[in-house]
Structure formats: structure tokens, C-alpha cells
Amino acid sequence: MLYIKCPHCGMRPQTEFSYGGDASVKRPELNKDISDQEWDDFVYNRKSLRGKHLELWQHISGCRQWIKVERDTSTHEIFRTFRADEEVA
Amino acid sequence: MSQNFRLENIGLINRDKKLSFKFNGKTYFGYEGDTLASALLANGVHLVGRSFKYHRPRGFFGAGVDEPYAIVQLYRNNETEPNIKATEQELFEGLEAKSVNCWPSVNFDIGAINNFLKIFLPAGFYYKTFMWPKSFWYRIYEPFIRKAAGLGVASIKHDKERYEHKYEYCDLLIAGSGPSGLSSAYAAAKNGAKVILAEDKPRFGGSLLTSDVNIGNQSGKDWADGIIAELKTMPNVVVKNRSQIFGYYDHNMLVMSEKVSDHLPSTKKYHPNKRLWYIRAKEVLISSGSIERPIVFGNNDTPGVMLSSAAKEYLKVYGVLVGRNPLVFTNNDSGYETAIEFKKHGVDPIVLDSRKNPKSEIIDEAKNLGINIKNSYVVVAAQGYKKVKSADIASISEDKKQLGKIENVKCDCICVSGFWTPTIHLASQSGNKTKFKEEIDAFVPGQSKQNERTLGAANGIFSLEETLKTSFAAGSELSKKITDNDNEVSVPNVVEKKSSQHDKFWCVPLPEGKNYKRFLDFQNDVSVSDVEIALREGYRSIEHVKRYTTLGMATDQGKTSNLNGLQLVSEIENKVVPAVGHTTFRPPYTPVSIGAIVGREVGNHSKPTRKSPMHTWHEKNNAVFVDAGVWLRPRYYKRGDENLFEASKREAKNVRTNVGVCDVTTLGKIDVKGPDAAEFLNRVYTNAWLKLPVGKARYGVMLREDGIVMDDGTTTRISEHHYHMTTTTAQAANVLSHLEYYLQLVWPELNVNVVSTTEQWAGAAIAGPKSRDLLKKLFPNSDVSNEGLPFMGYMEGDLFGVKARIFRISFSGELAYEVNVESDNGNFMWEKIMEIGEEFEIQPYGTEALSTLRIEMGHVAGSELDGRTIPYDNALEGLVSKKKDFIGKRSLQRAAFTADDRQRIVGVVPIDKKTSIPEGSHLVKDANAPLPNPKLGHISASCWSVEHDNPFSLAILKDGKNMIGEKLFVMSPLKNKIIPVEIVSSHYVDPKGERVRS
Incomplete structure (x- = not known):
């Protein structure tokens, strides 16, 4: 069971969180004309990385904030966590 | 029966407390502090079961967790439990146990015919035989194998025992209370670290309980007792016996099973049977010791053949002689320690040592005691069926290929030592890449992945002096890092006898013309020839060999067999052992009760139950309930001997002709507040929301980004910046997360807050042609006429002093309203509706009538919004705005959606x-x-x-x-x-x- 540092609440067990997928995906702006390919990339296409992965989790049984977690998908090592509004370089 | 094999002046058992117990129906006596195994051995009982495949007689091989044979069915307090190791089960008054895997009895087992048919039961026999004719598998082969195989019978009764879960956090978790566990725990505790020390056995001390050493000026055991006594007084230390750490999971979380009551005749009131600890540790010290491994020889599964360390433990801890005429067969000095203990207690052993001319302090002591030692000698085969009667022995050449002339010596037990295998399971589970250590012919932990460190014998360090030195240092260093204290603890002096190098010899060759079974894996009956067949048939990977032959599988997980299996594969394949590699160690290290894993979450506690404030009223009025997610909702209200069909038809008809009332508290409710709330709803829903006036409700549909309908419901503008959203019962939680996602991550610039108010409001849907007449009487001060409260209108009302929200919305297709009051007033509202509704022939209706009404109206619900349909599929395309953008809109252009x-x-x-x-x-x-x-x-x-x-x-x-x-x-x-x-x-x-x- 992972041990995740919520930027708002501190270290909490994985059971308090729900997973939200790739955090690097940006939703296309509203009312913008975009190609099928761009839309498919946003909705469906994911890289399924092995290694460092920036992903979303929601602290669903805690502060209910969505957070960003930088995790190694093969070792589960968590490097850093961020608030939803933090830009990750 | 008397305890003929019990010695008078040795052992840690309590001789003042005699206990009676039954094994296979026969009554025996033992003492408090015995295990079932030691008590049986004290009574001279060696035959405890039959082997898995060939049904060969089996006895005791070990004295603890590594035991592959002595698995029994336990009866305790009118309950039964399978898969209990007799070597771990502590004796209590009235204990009853039976052998498993034998029918009709352990002494006469029909399945033993397999022993003579073994030519038909080779490696992979499940895969090869019984394949045809196909119909025979279900009717004949499979039932027979089911009856023949298996390690006991699970009870089909409801388990009355209670199991608990506990969550704990600590600085250092130490697995095992042998010399390294005690030293590191002591050093860390002195630095103020929060320490948990876990020991799977009832007694603390590990190898110190049986070894002949001195620490400081005391015996090893006295030193261990002193350390434990001091640790128990320290507030920062938790010391737990009967507690097995069986799994090492991610981020330094380990799980431990504490046997709270298994050693008692019955569980004490308010106590659990077992307690499962989830422990998150900053650092983990693995001091799990090592397990002796056997040397492979002919008929090495005969009862009376056992590990030499087990024989020593039975003697020193339980005062039990496993034989009066022992043969010790060893390739290292450990066998001598056992022989010396025998000799000290009046028994004359013979030692066969595969080495030519070993020299050490221990061997000198054995010689001085006059023990008969034969060098370059091996056991070729044990003789005897249900018990060892003699051994065929022979000298062996230096290259270990040629046997000398075979002699037969009388003996009643063969104590075998093939050196020590570090217990690396926890380290390996943590992700540690293990490495092969040539000097000890075994794997030890290598590079750590998590915060763990392995100490002492588990790390391949067999010298006590070095173990103490490194363990004290590890405890100090790691605790200092956490607490910043540096209280120096001096390492005590150690007096131990030096040993000599072991012999890299693990398997006795077959003598010419003999075809003895030589077992590698005792629990699964895997012999040398089975592995040879698997390799001949092309299996190369050790993982495949394991699965094909079942080597190292089942409840003991190959604790005594893994390394010998690897040795064999490496020899045949002509590879070094590290190139063969070992199979993956997976949790649990030992079998864990399903009850312990489940904990308290059984029956009604397996999920939370949510009830509306009107639940008691429903119960009193013969509601038959149905699960709706975690909610309990009335399905129908039974009158007389009506069935579901009749009752729901009556209820639905009454809505169409008079008026009905339905509890809709379970609908999800979300408050959406803020100056940008209208804009937000406009992006969330497919239809337009910017122009909804205060006091009006609107039906809305929301999509996922892939264009599939996520949920529907009505949302009402309560005031300028305040909307009351409703969701379906099932989707309430998902919709809230969905809204939070967009507000926090996608459009953080929108000034909107959302919060669930599902539990704050009780809801009643009042539907039917007479519903307005009823409403007028419920709210005499409000104008609820068609003009005052038109369709999709909203107003607040006063329900006999209780503030209420009135929505004119309909799910049934009839003239209908929904009244919400604060939850605490829900029952008051309901009773008022029923009381005043009587003159309009009101009837409550349940979910079945609710469904009937919506289906015949063509209103969609969860069964249409099933995660596969778009608005068009549900005839909802009229609600899809062409002008504005919203979540999922772009997906609706996809070709399949517009076909x-x-x-x-x-x-x-x-x-x-x-x-x-x-x-x-x-x-x-x-x-x-x-x-x-x-x-x-x-x-x-x-x-x-x-x-x-x-x-x-x-x-x-x-x-x-x-x-x-x-x-x-x-x-x-x-x-x-x-x-x-x-x-x-x-x-x-x-x-x-x-x-x-x-």
C-alpha cells in the first residue's frame, strides 16, 4: 500500500486516495476548433510509461483535493507531490 | 499413556501444569508450553500424516514454521480449522487434532497404493494423465483426486471468532527476536526510537534458546530473557510474541498476524482470535534467522528423519528425546551440537560426517565426550516404513560420486544437517535483489530497494560475535538518524565455539541397482527424479520447473526444499546456482487465516448501510427493502400476502389514479455556489444554463469527455449564486469528484464551490393527479396553484413550522412535486404527508413502482445510461446545445455517434x-x-x-x-x-x- 504525501494533509495511506491518471494531459480550450487527432490524444491516447510518471490522485477520503504525484510506475517510488494549482517543470 | 520420551531435568515447559489432549481420537498428556508436536513426540508418536501425492507415512521434520509434513485438522471450542502445523500449535487443555490426507486412517491409508503406482504419477502428472476420455475428468478422475489430495477440510459453518485489524506506525520494525533482533531492538530503544519487535514463536530468543553460548557472563538464554524484560518496561517499545510478519509491501508497510487466542482452549470474551497489524515503519530490520536444510538421501521422508536443529530444539526447549538410538548425518558442525546434547542427556549418537577430516572446537568437544564419529560417511537410505528402524550407510569418495560397501546400522531417528539457509523472504518481498553467497551456498539479501536491512543469520552471518556487533551498530545508527539521540550501548562479550567450513555436499548418489525415492520437497512429494524428468522434457526456467513439478509450492513454500532444488537444476544444467536463480518469494511467508485478512468486515459490516430518516416508518409499514448502492430503499410495501408484482402494480396504479409518495432521500444532492456557478453548469451540462431564473428548476444531462452520458438530474436555482443539483443515487459520488476535477484542475479561474448535501436533506416525491390538492393542505400559506408553482417551478414553504423546499418536478410522468426538509425533520414530513394524504387515498410506493412509472413514460435511468450510450441513444438530443461548448461535446462529432x-x-x-x-x-x-x-x-x-x-x-x-x-x-x-x-x-x-x- 502506497504512502502518499498530500500537500494539504501530510502523509496518508493509499486507501484514502483515488487514482486519476496522467497529470500531464491538458484539456483543449473550450470553443476551440481542433482536429480529431488532437481530441483523441486528449481523451484516449496515453503513453503508459515505465518509470517516472506525473499523475493525478484525489484525496477522496480526506481534503477532497486533486493532487499531482510524481511516481515511478515500476518501483512505486514517489519523488514529489504537488497541489493541483502548482505547475510542474 | 505415559510420556516415555520426556527427560526430567531439561526444557522450558511448565511441568506443574499437565494438559490432556486427543490426537486421532486417542488421549495423551503433555505440559503447558508444549507444542502439539513436542507433546506427541514425548509420547513416542512419530506418525502424523500421509504425504500429498503418494500417501507415504510422514512424521515430524522440523520444529517450527518450516515444517512440511505435520499438518493437522484442529478442533477447538466446537470449531474446526485445517492446515495447522503441529509444530506451531501450542498445547492447551482439551485440544483435539486429526491427521489429514489419509483415508480411512493414518495407519491404514488406501491412497498409499499410489506409492506403488508412483511410476504413473511422475512430474506434471496432472497435465499428462487423466486427459481422456474427456468426460471421465468430471465424473471420475477429479472427484478422486479431490478426495485424495488436500490438506484438511474447511468448516462450512459461520466463523464465530472475531478478527481485528490494527494500524500502527513506528520508527523501527524488527522481525525476529533472536540475537540480532534483540541487540538491534535494545540499541534502538535506548536511543528513544519507537520500536516494534515481533516474534512468531511464543518464546523470545530465537537460536539463543537452544545454542550453547555465553553472552556477558550469562547463558545466551538468560541474556535474552534480561533484554526482553527490560524492553517490556520501556514505553517506546512494543514487544509481541506469537506474531508473524508475513508480508513486506510498498513504502515500508508490513503486515503481521498476531495469534491472540490460538494457544487457549477458547477465545476470551471481547478478545479477537487473531489481530492483523498493518505497520508502516520508517526502517525495517529483518532478523528472521535461518532454517537448516536437509541432505537428500534415499527414503529421506521416513518418519524419524528430521532436521538436526529440530531434534536439538525438542530436547532443549521441550525436554523431549526424538529417539534413543539417534544417527546424526551432517556436512557441517551443527550436527555435532545436536550430538553433544544427546550425549549430555545419556543417549549415544553416531555421527556421520560427509567431510574427510574436519577440525574445530565443537568437533573436539564431541570427540572428548566419546561420541562415535565416522568421517567421509553418508546415509544412503533410511529403512523402515512407518518409522525409521535402521539406516543403510556407506563411505563416500572425495568427489562424492562413489559409495563404499553398504552397511546397515540400527537407529530410531536420523538427524540431518545440510547447513543453513538464510530466511530472506521478507527482504526479497521488499524488492531487494538477492545475491548468492558462495561461502554458505545460499542466497542473501543484496541491494535494498526500501528502507530495510537484514541482520545476523538471515544475512548469512553465523558467528554470534559478529551478529551482535553488527546488530547493535545497526540499531544505534538507524535510531540515531530518526531520534537524534546517541546513547552508546556497549556490545557484550561473547563466548562461542568456532566452527569449521561446511561441505558443499547436498545429495547422496543412488547405489547401483537401487531406485530409492529421494525427496527434495517433502510437502508436495517432489523427488530428484521428478526434477530430472522436468528438465529432460525441456523445462529450463526455474519458475517453470517449479510449476511443472510443484517443487517449493504449497503451504511451506519450499522453506526446506528450495535450495536443494536449485542445486539439482544447476548440476544437471551445468550452471552455477546464481545463474539458475531462485523463484520469486511472495507474501504470505506462512499461511494466514482468511478470517484475519477479512477482519471485522463480515456480514452486515462488509459495507456501510445507509438509511433514510424515514427508514423506521418504512419498517413499521411492511416495506420490503432492496440494496441501492449502499442505501436500503423500500422496494414495495407489502399488504396481506401480496407478492412483489401485485404490490408494485397496486402502488403504481394508485399514483396514476390518486396520489403516491416515494422516499427519494437517496438521490445525490450537491450545492453549487459562487458567482460563476451558472457558467460552470453551462460547461458541465449539455443544455443551456445561463438564463435559468431564480426559483426555476431544469433537467440536465452531463457527459464524460468521450461523449457518453455520465448522469442526469434536475438542478434548481435557489438564489442568485446558489444552485441545488441532484444526481442519481448511484452516481452521486462520481459526479462530485467529476465537478471537483474540473474546478480544481481544468478551470480553477471559475469562482465556484461544490459540496455534497445528500445527507442534509430528506426528500419525498408526491405524485399523482391528486398531488396538488394534497400539497395545498400541506402548505396552506403558499400559492401552489398551476400559476403560483408551474411545472419546473421552485418555492420555499412552511410545513407546519418546518422549513421546506418544494420542487415541481416529475419522474413518474404525473403531476408531481418533490418536498425536501432538513434530514432531522424527514420523518415529521413523511408522517404529515401520510396523515393529510389519507383523504386523497395516498399510498407509499417503492422502487419497483417507481421503475414501472418511469419505464412506461419512457424516462431513461441507470439501465439506459449504462456507460455506453450518448444523448441521441436516449432521445435526449434535444437537450444538446449546438451553440455552446461543454464537457464531451467534441466527441459527439465522431462518425459512429452520428451514423x-x-x-x-x-x-x-x-x-x-x-x-x-x-x-x-x-x-x-x-x-x-x-x-x-x-x-x-x-x-x-x-x-x-x-x-x-x-x-x-x-x-x-x-x-x-x-x-x-x-x-x-x-x-x-x-x-x-x-x-x-x-x-x-x-x-x-x-x-x-x-x-x-x-
Whole structure:
């Protein structure tokens, strides 16, 4: 069971969180004309990385904030966590 | 029966407390502090079971967790539990146990015929034999194997025992209380670290309980007792015996099973049977010691053949002699320690040492005691069926290939030592990459992945002096890092005898003309020849060999067999052992009760139960409940001997003719507040929201980004910046997360807050032609006329002093209202509605009538919004704005979603107007078409239309738009039904929607 540092609440067990997928995906702006390919990339296409992965989790049984977690998908090592509004370089 | 093999002046048992117990129906006596195994051995009982495959007689091989044979069925306090190791089960007064894997009895076992048929049961026999004729598998082979195999019988009764879960955090978790565990725990505790020290056995001390060493000026055991006594007084230390750490998981979380009550005749009141600890540790020290491994020889599974360390433990801890005429067969000095203990207690052992001329302090002591030692000698085969009677022994050449002349010596037990295997399971589970250590012919932990460190024998360090030195240092260093204290603890002096190098010898060759079974894995009956066959048949990877032969599988997980198996593969394949590699160690290290894993979450506690504030009223009025997610909702209210069908029909009809009331508290409710709330709703829903006035409700549909309908519901503008959103019962939690996602991550610039108010409001839907008359009497001070409160209108009202929200919305298609009051007033509201509604012939209705009403109206619900449909499919495309953008809009342009023959909701009526249509059935054009018959659609919901008094269903049908009037067939292979049907509009009642506006 992972041990995740919520930027708002501190270290909490994985059971308090729900997973939200790739955090690097940006939703296309509203009312913008975009190609099928761009839309498919946003909705469906994911890289399924092995290694460092920036992903979303929601602290669903805690502060209910969505957070960003930088995790190694093969070792589960968590490097850093961020608030939803933090830009990750 | 008397305890003939019990010695008077040795052991840690309590001789003042004699206990009686039964094994296979016969009564025996033992002492408090015995295990079932030691008590049986004290009584001279060696035969405890039959082996898994060949049903050969089996005895005791070990004295603890590594035991592969002595698995019994335990009876305790009118309960039974399988898969109990006799070597771990502590004795209590009245204990009852039986052998497993034998029928009709352990002494006469019919399955033992397999022993003579073993030529037919080679490696992979499950895969090779019993394959034909096919029908024989189910009727003959499988039932026979089921009866023959298996390690006991699970109880089919409800388990009355209680199991608990506990969550704990600590600085250092130390697994094992041997010399390294005690030293590191002591050093860390002195630095103020929060320490948990876990020991799987009842007694602390590990190898110090049986080894002949001195620490400081005391015996090893006295030193251990002193350390434990001091640790127990320290507030920062938790010391737990009977507690097995069986799994090492991610981020330094380990799970430990504490046997709270297994050693007692019955569980004490308010105590659990077992307690499962989830421990998150900053640092983990693995001091799990090592397990002696056997040397392989002929018939090495005969009862009376056991590990030499086990023989020593039975002697020193339990005062039990495992034989009076022992033979010790060793390739290292450990066998001598056992021989010396025998000799000290008046028994003359013979030692066979595979080494030519070993020299050490221990061997000198054995020689000085006059022990008969034969160098370059091996046991070729044990003789005897249900018990060792003698051994065939022979000298062996230096290259270990040639045997000398075979001699037979009388003996009643063979104590075997093939050196020590570090217990690296926890380290390996943590992700540690293990490495092979040539000097000890075994794997030890390598590079750590998590915060763990392995100490002492588990790390391949067999010198006590070095173990103490490194363990004290590790405890100090790691605790200092956490607490910043540096209280130096001096390492005590150690007096131990030096040992000599072991012999890299593990398997005795077969003498010419003999074909003894030489077992590698005792629990699964895997012999040397089985592994040879597997390799001959082309299995190369050790993981494949394991699965094909079952080597190292089952409840002991190869604790005594793994390394010898690897040695064999490496020899045949001509590879070094590290190149063969070992199979993956997976949790649990030892079997864990399912009850302990489940904990308290059984029966009604397996999930939370949510009840509306009106639940008690429903109960009192004969409601029959149904699970709706975690909610309990009335399905119908039973009158007399009505069944579900009759009751729901009555309730639905009463809504169409008079008025009904339904508890809708379970609907999800979300408060949406803030200056940008309208803009937010406009992006979330498919329809327009910017112009909804205060005091009005609107029905809305929300999509996922892939264009699929996520949920629907009405949202009401309570005030300028305050909206009250409703969701379906099932989707309430998902919708809230969905809204939070967009507000926090996608459009953080919107000034909006959302919060669940589901539990704050109790809701009652009042529906039927007489509902307005009822409402007028409920709210005499409010204008609830068609003009005062039009369709989709909202107002606040005063319900006899209670503040209420009144929504004019309808799910049933009738003139209808929904009244919400604060939850605490829910029951008051309900009783008022029922009381005043009496004159309008009001009846409560449940979810079944609710479904009937919505189905015949063609209102979609969860069975249509099933995660596969878009707005068009549900005839909701009118609610999809062409002007504005919203979540999921771009996906609606996809070709499949705009195809001319796109699926769409329709109504379905059986031609005979009688046959009810099973939900989930398929719609086909031709009932007699060859299979697979092309599917045109499926039935999503079925009811008995109370308006038309015949069956009616909704279906999602290909090209549904152009299918009205078509005649098709409903097919349900599950119910074996073919029903001719006609496709009609999904709006089967009041297609123009006049009633809701009346």
C-alpha cells in the first residue's frame, strides 16, 4: 500500500486516495476548433510509461483535493507531490 | 499413556501444569508450553500424516514454521480449522487434532497404493494423465483426486471468532527476536526510537534458546530473557510474541498476524482470535534467522528423519528425546551440537560426517565426550516404513560420486544437517535483489530497494560475535538518524565455539541397482527424479520447473526444499546456482487465516448501510427493502400476502389514479455556489444554463469527455449564486469528484464551490393527479396553484413550522412535486404527508413502482445510461446545445455517434400482450437464423404497464428511429424464451407530456 504525501494533509495511506491518471494531459480550450487527432490524444491516447510518471490522485477520503504525484510506475517510488494549482517543470 | 520420551531435568515447559489432549481420537498428556508436536513426540508418536501425492507415512521434520509434513485438522471450542502445523500449535487443555490426507486412517491409508503406482504419477502428472476420455475428468478422475489430495477440510459453518485489524506506525520494525533482533531492538530503544519487535514463536530468543553460548557472563538464554524484560518496561517499545510478519509491501508497510487466542482452549470474551497489524515503519530490520536444510538421501521422508536443529530444539526447549538410538548425518558442525546434547542427556549418537577430516572446537568437544564419529560417511537410505528402524550407510569418495560397501546400522531417528539457509523472504518481498553467497551456498539479501536491512543469520552471518556487533551498530545508527539521540550501548562479550567450513555436499548418489525415492520437497512429494524428468522434457526456467513439478509450492513454500532444488537444476544444467536463480518469494511467508485478512468486515459490516430518516416508518409499514448502492430503499410495501408484482402494480396504479409518495432521500444532492456557478453548469451540462431564473428548476444531462452520458438530474436555482443539483443515487459520488476535477484542475479561474448535501436533506416525491390538492393542505400559506408553482417551478414553504423546499418536478410522468426538509425533520414530513394524504387515498410506493412509472413514460435511468450510450441513444438530443461548448461535446462529432442507423431507445410490446420480457434479452430479426444470430439491440428495462395492463419494455435498438411499427423477436437463451414483439414509441403513456403540466 502506497504512502502518499498530500500537500494539504501530510502523509496518508493509499486507501484514502483515488487514482486519476496522467497529470500531464491538458484539456483543449473550450470553443476551440481542433482536429480529431488532437481530441483523441486528449481523451484516449496515453503513453503508459515505465518509470517516472506525473499523475493525478484525489484525496477522496480526506481534503477532497486533486493532487499531482510524481511516481515511478515500476518501483512505486514517489519523488514529489504537488497541489493541483502548482505547475510542474 | 505415559510420556516415555520426556527427560526430567531439561526444557522450558511448565511441568506443574499437565494438559490432556486427543490426537486421532486417542488421549495423551503433555505440559503447558508444549507444542502439539513436542507433546506427541514425548509420547513416542512419530506418525502424523500421509504425504500429498503418494500417501507415504510422514512424521515430524522440523520444529517450527518450516515444517512440511505435520499438518493437522484442529478442533477447538466446537470449531474446526485445517492446515495447522503441529509444530506451531501450542498445547492447551482439551485440544483435539486429526491427521489429514489419509483415508480411512493414518495407519491404514488406501491412497498409499499410489506409492506403488508412483511410476504413473511422475512430474506434471496432472497435465499428462487423466486427459481422456474427456468426460471421465468430471465424473471420475477429479472427484478422486479431490478426495485424495488436500490438506484438511474447511468448516462450512459461520466463523464465530472475531478478527481485528490494527494500524500502527513506528520508527523501527524488527522481525525476529533472536540475537540480532534483540541487540538491534535494545540499541534502538535506548536511543528513544519507537520500536516494534515481533516474534512468531511464543518464546523470545530465537537460536539463543537452544545454542550453547555465553553472552556477558550469562547463558545466551538468560541474556535474552534480561533484554526482553527490560524492553517490556520501556514505553517506546512494543514487544509481541506469537506474531508473524508475513508480508513486506510498498513504502515500508508490513503486515503481521498476531495469534491472540490460538494457544487457549477458547477465545476470551471481547478478545479477537487473531489481530492483523498493518505497520508502516520508517526502517525495517529483518532478523528472521535461518532454517537448516536437509541432505537428500534415499527414503529421506521416513518418519524419524528430521532436521538436526529440530531434534536439538525438542530436547532443549521441550525436554523431549526424538529417539534413543539417534544417527546424526551432517556436512557441517551443527550436527555435532545436536550430538553433544544427546550425549549430555545419556543417549549415544553416531555421527556421520560427509567431510574427510574436519577440525574445530565443537568437533573436539564431541570427540572428548566419546561420541562415535565416522568421517567421509553418508546415509544412503533410511529403512523402515512407518518409522525409521535402521539406516543403510556407506563411505563416500572425495568427489562424492562413489559409495563404499553398504552397511546397515540400527537407529530410531536420523538427524540431518545440510547447513543453513538464510530466511530472506521478507527482504526479497521488499524488492531487494538477492545475491548468492558462495561461502554458505545460499542466497542473501543484496541491494535494498526500501528502507530495510537484514541482520545476523538471515544475512548469512553465523558467528554470534559478529551478529551482535553488527546488530547493535545497526540499531544505534538507524535510531540515531530518526531520534537524534546517541546513547552508546556497549556490545557484550561473547563466548562461542568456532566452527569449521561446511561441505558443499547436498545429495547422496543412488547405489547401483537401487531406485530409492529421494525427496527434495517433502510437502508436495517432489523427488530428484521428478526434477530430472522436468528438465529432460525441456523445462529450463526455474519458475517453470517449479510449476511443472510443484517443487517449493504449497503451504511451506519450499522453506526446506528450495535450495536443494536449485542445486539439482544447476548440476544437471551445468550452471552455477546464481545463474539458475531462485523463484520469486511472495507474501504470505506462512499461511494466514482468511478470517484475519477479512477482519471485522463480515456480514452486515462488509459495507456501510445507509438509511433514510424515514427508514423506521418504512419498517413499521411492511416495506420490503432492496440494496441501492449502499442505501436500503423500500422496494414495495407489502399488504396481506401480496407478492412483489401485485404490490408494485397496486402502488403504481394508485399514483396514476390518486396520489403516491416515494422516499427519494437517496438521490445525490450537491450545492453549487459562487458567482460563476451558472457558467460552470453551462460547461458541465449539455443544455443551456445561463438564463435559468431564480426559483426555476431544469433537467440536465452531463457527459464524460468521450461523449457518453455520465448522469442526469434536475438542478434548481435557489438564489442568485446558489444552485441545488441532484444526481442519481448511484452516481452521486462520481459526479462530485467529476465537478471537483474540473474546478480544481481544468478551470480553477471559475469562482465556484461544490459540496455534497445528500445527507442534509430528506426528500419525498408526491405524485399523482391528486398531488396538488394534497400539497395545498400541506402548505396552506403558499400559492401552489398551476400559476403560483408551474411545472419546473421552485418555492420555499412552511410545513407546519418546518422549513421546506418544494420542487415541481416529475419522474413518474404525473403531476408531481418533490418536498425536501432538513434530514432531522424527514420523518415529521413523511408522517404529515401520510396523515393529510389519507383523504386523497395516498399510498407509499417503492422502487419497483417507481421503475414501472418511469419505464412506461419512457424516462431513461441507470439501465439506459449504462456507460455506453450518448444523448441521441436516449432521445435526449434535444437537450444538446449546438451553440455552446461543454464537457464531451467534441466527441459527439465522431462518425459512429452520428451514423444514420445509430442505436436509439424504443418501446417493446409482446404481440400476445401477455408474455413478460426478461431484461437483458436480445432483439433479433429472425428467431430461426443460424447462430450467431445478429443482434439488433437489447432490452434495458421491463415492467407491467399499469396504464395499458400489459407488459412493456424499453430497448436500445439499432436504427431505433426507423423501427417503430416493426415486428421483431426477443431472444433470451438464459430463460429459454423467444417472444414475438412489436416496436413502439418509448413514450407509452402520455406521449405529449400533458399531465406534468396540468
